[in-house]
Amino acid sequence: MSQQVTVTEHILLHQKMIPGATGQFTRLFNELVLSAKIIARAVNKAGLVDVLGFTGDINVQGEEVKKLDEYANRILIHRLSRSGVLCAMASEENADIIEVPENFPRGDYIIIFDPLDGSSNIDVNVNIGTIFSIFKRRSNSDAALLSSDVLQKGSEQVAAGYILYGSSTMLIFSTGDGVHGFTLDPSVGEFILSHPNIRIPEQGKIYSVNEGYERYWDRDTKKALSYFKSPKNALRKPYSGRYIGSLVADFHRNLLYGGIFMYPADLRDPKKPWGKLRLTCECNPMAFIVEKAGGLAIDGLKRILDIEPEHLHQRAPFFCGSAKDVQVVQEIFEAEARRK
Numbered sequence: 001m002s003q004q005v006t007v008t009e010h011i012l013l014h015q016k017m018i019p020g021a022t023g024q025f026t027r028l029f030n031e032l033v034l035s036a037k038i039i040a041r042a043v044n045k046a047g048l049v050d051v052l053g054f055t056g057d058i059n060v061q062g063e064e065v066k067k068l069d070e071y072a073n074r075i076l077i078h079r080l081s082r083s084g085v086l087c088a089m090a091s092e093e094n095a096d097i098i099e100v101p102e103n104f105p106r107g108d109y110i111i112i113f114d115p116l117d118g119s120s121n122i123d124v125n126v127n128i129g130t131i132f133s134i135f136k137r138r139s140n141s142d143a144a145l146l147s148s149d150v151l152q153k154g155s156e157q158v159a160a161g162y163i164l165y166g167s168s169t170m171l172i173f174s175t176g177d178g179v180h181g182f183t184l185d186p187s188v189g190e191f192i193l194s195h196p197n198i199r200i201p202e203q204g205k206i207y208s209v210n211e212g213y214e215r216y217w218d219r220d221t222k223k224a225l226s227y228f229k230s231p232k233n234a235l236r237k238p239y240s241g242r243y244i245g246s247l248v249a250d251f252h253r254n255l256l257y258g259g260i261f262m263y264p265a266d267l268r269d270p271k272k273p274w275g276k277l278r279l280t281c282e283c284n285p286m287a288f289i290v291e292k293a294g295g296l297a298i299d300g301l302k303r304i305l306d307i308e309p310e311h312l313h314q315r316a317p318f319f320c321g322s323a324k325d326v327q328v329v330q331e332i333f334e335a336e337a338r339r340k
C-alpha cells in the first residue's frame with residue numbers, strides 16, 4: 001500500500017504538535033468524518049432513491065428545506081452529540097443553539113455547521129457541501145454555557161473546513177497549521193490525503209459573483225467587478241467569470257486555481273444591506289481556510305475573522321480569495337470610505 005495517509009492518522013500526527021491536546025479533538029473529528037461518509041452515501045444515491053424534492057418545511061432562513069438538507073442535519077446532530085466532547089452545536093437549519101442532550105458526556109468544543117450548503121443545486125447534480133467551524137468554549141467548563149462561547153470572532157476558530165460532495169467526495173480543513181485536502185476512497189471507506197498543504201495562488205484569473213443582482217450592489221462592488229472585467233487590470237486581460245451558485249464548489253475551485261469569490265451587500269432591502277451569506281457557518285470557516293492557504297477574506301473594508309458576531313444567523317458581505325485580488329477590492333472600498 002503506497003504512503004496513504006488517512007485523515008485520522010493526519011489528525012493524530014498534528015495532535016502531537018498541539019500542546020495540551022487531549023485527544024478530544026480527534027474524537028470530534030472522527031464523528032465529523034463518519035457523518036461525511038454517511039451523507040456522501042445519501043448524496044451519491046440522491047438520484048436513485050426518494051431523497052430528492054422538498055419536505056414542505058421552511059427553515060429559519062425562510063428557505064424550503066430539501067430532504068437531503070434535513071437528512072444531513074439530522075445525521076450531523078446525531079453523530080456529533082455522541083462525540084462526548086461538545087458543549088454546544090449550531091446549525092444553519094436550526095434557529096437556536098443545539099444543546100448536547102443531558103445523557104451524553106460533554107466537553108469544551110463547540111461546532112457550527114451548514115449541513116448541506118448549495119442545496120438548491122441538489123436536483124441538478126451540482127456539487128454541494130457541508131461547512132463546519134470549530135471553537136473551544138471560553139467560559140469555565142463547570143459554568144452554564146454563555147452565548148459568547150458560541151458567538152466568537154472567526155479568528156478564534158481552532159479548526160474549520162468543508163466536505164465537497166461531487167465527482168469525488170473531498171474533505172478540506174485546517175487546524176491552523178496549513179490547509180489539507182483528503183479524497184474519500186469509497187472502496188475502503190477512508191479519506192486519504194490527496195492535497196497536502198494547499199496554497200491559493202497570490203493572484204487569480206477568475207471572478208465568481210451572481211451578476212444578475214448587479215443593479216442592487218453598492219458602487220464599490222460595481223467598480224470592483226468592472227476592474228476584474230477590464231483588460232487594464234493587473235492581469236492585462238479580463239478575468240473569466242465562473243459561478244455555479246454553490247459556495248463550496250465555487251470556493252474550492254478558486255482555492256485551487258486562484259481567483260475571487262464575491263457575495264456583496266444587497267441594497268434591495270435597506271434594513272438588510274448585508275447580502276446572503278451567513279457569518280458563522282459560511283463566511284468564518286471559508287475565511288479561516290483561505291487565510292491559512294495564503295489568501296484573504298473581507299466584508300469590503302473589514303477582515304471577516306475580526307467581525308464580532310451579534311447573533312447566530314447574522315449575514316455579511318463576503319469577498320474572499322487570492323490575496324492580490326481581495327486587496328484590489330479593499331483599496332476600492334477604502335478609497336470610497338475616505339471620500340465620504
Ligand code: P6P
Nearest residue numbers: 117118119120210245246247248
Ligand atoms: P445566489 C446556497 O444557497 C448559497 O448559500 C451558497 O452556497 C451560494 O454561494 C449562494 O447561496 C448562491 O446564492 O443568490 O447567487 O443564488
